[in-house]
Amino acid sequence: MEKLTNKEEEIMKILWTLERAFVKEIMEQIAGDKPHYNTLSTIVRNLEEKNYVGHEAFGKTHRYFPIVSKADYRQKFVNSSMVDYFDNSYKNLVSFFAKEEKISVEDLKEIINLIEKKK
Structure with a gap:
């Protein structure tokens, strides 16, 4: 593609x-x-x-x-x-958005919850 x-x-x-x-x-x-x-x-x-x-x-x-x-x-x-x-690295990706203040703590908590639910 x-x-x-x-x-x-x-x-x-x-x-x-x-x-x-x-x-x-x-x-x-x-x-x-x-x-x-x-x-x-x-x-x-x-x-x-x-x-x-x-x-x-x-x-x-x-x-x-x-x-x-x-x-x-x-x-x-x-x-x-x-x-x-x-x-x-997804960690590097998320860190980038956190440093640029493009993602909130609430968003990060929501992502963590989604990950934990998949386990």
Whole structure:
């Protein structure tokens, strides 16, 4: 599974939400500065070439849908981030978020409870 660009990830998030969409419908969901229609269409076709999306043809128009699930992509991304940035250590990952104050004590307690319940 190939890593996506930030713009490709943004488009995939929209497709995961909408489940099936024409380029026009994807465009409507983009927040902020919207790309030109042809640019967006090219990004979607690139996602198709990377086997992230498929399409149904309706004459000359296509309705796109995700082939790769959000969960599968997230797992791949988190696993590669773990290896690349945290020495494949969940402890290092959680420590990073704690030092950056991105996770609260309550969140950590909840995580510990989840782990203990699995035992």
